[in-house]
Amino acid sequence: MNNSKAHGLKEQLLSEIPSLRAFALSLAGISDRADDLVQDTLVKAWANADSFTYGANMRAWLFTIMRNTFFSQYRKARREVQDVDGEAAARLVAMPDQMSHLDFTDFKAELDLLPADQREALVLIGASGFSYEEAAEICGVAVGTIKSRVNRARRRLIERLALQDEDESAPDVSKA
Amino acid sequence: MTDDSKDNRAEIGLEPLLQAHIGRKLREFYDSAVREPVPDRFKLLLDQLENGELESVGNLAEDKADPA
Numbered sequence: 105m106n107n108s109k110a111h112g113l114k115e116q117l118l119s120e121i122p123s124l125r126a127f128a129l130s131l132a133g134i135s136d137r138a139d140d141l142v143q144d145t146l147v148k149a150w151a152n153a154d155s156f157t158y159g160a161n162m163r164a165w166l167f168t169i170m171r172n173t174f175f176s177q178y179r180k181a182r183r184e185v186q187d188v189d190g191e192a193a194a195r196l197v198a199m200p201d202q203m204s205h206l207d208f209t210d211f212k213a214e215l216d217l218l219p220a221d222q223r224e225a226l227v228l229i230g231a232s233g234f235s236y237e238e239a240a241e242i243c244g245v246a247v248g249t250i251k252s253r254v255n256r257a258r259r260r261l262i263e264r265l266a267l268q269d270e271d272e273s274a275p276d277v278s279k280a
Numbered sequence: 281m282t283d284d285s286k287d288n289r290a291e292i293g294l295e296p297l298l299q300a301h302i303g304r305k306l307r308e309f310y311d312s313a314v315r316e317p318v319p320d321r322f323k324l325l326l327d328q329l330e331n332g333e334l335e336s337v338g339n340l341a342e343d344k345a346d347p348a
């Protein structure tokens with residue numbers, strides 16, 4: 105990479121860091137892990153700059169690198185910690201008394217309870233501003249798969265909202 | 281539609297409102313993360329990459345994704 109090309113890439117990567125951090129936080133949940141994910145993504149992007157097509161969507165390219173990095177680490181971690189769903193359920197039981205009427209006191213906590221593939225699709229479509237086609241390309245799946253993941257994510261969040269609504273007047277049994 | 285069919289409430293009248301609410305919350309969360317200032321560690325990292333100080337790190341990153 106010559107000097108001006110390297111500098112151009114650096115400037116482009118720098119300008120994408122805020123978006124990368126937001127996507128990393130959506131994927132990884134915890135901010136320390138999210139920033140490690142951003143770092144891994146920047147280093148890989150630099151090393152593989154030749155595979156980026158000039159004029160293509162750099163953010164989509166970076167998000168692809170990031171989510172592939174995340175899911176390869178995530179799959180390994182999941183094999184080590186089998187009870188991811190149980191852990192999520194335990195957190196869910198501990199929290200309802202902190203939730204308010206038809207509102208997510210901590211939307212982030214609700215988001216983290218979604219399966220990772222659904223959360224990813226929901227964020228790409230609902231917050232990152234990608235089209236279904238772009239999201240499908242980033243995730244390496246069919247457009248229909250993205251649509252169904254987004255729908256399932258929305259459905260789950262709506263169920264959680266409705267649940268909180270009903271819990272409002274119910275006695276607090278979460279500490280029993 | 282009265283609200284004595286409590287189970288169906290979310291399915292019928294509230295659904296579009298809930299969808300909009302979720303969309304708003306999602307963008308709030310994401311946009312607030314985007315607005316965070318970029319930590320110095322990333323500026324330093326990019327400086328190092330530009331100066332060729334981390335030439336072999338690309339391979340290291342591959343290894344890091346495969347902790348043994």
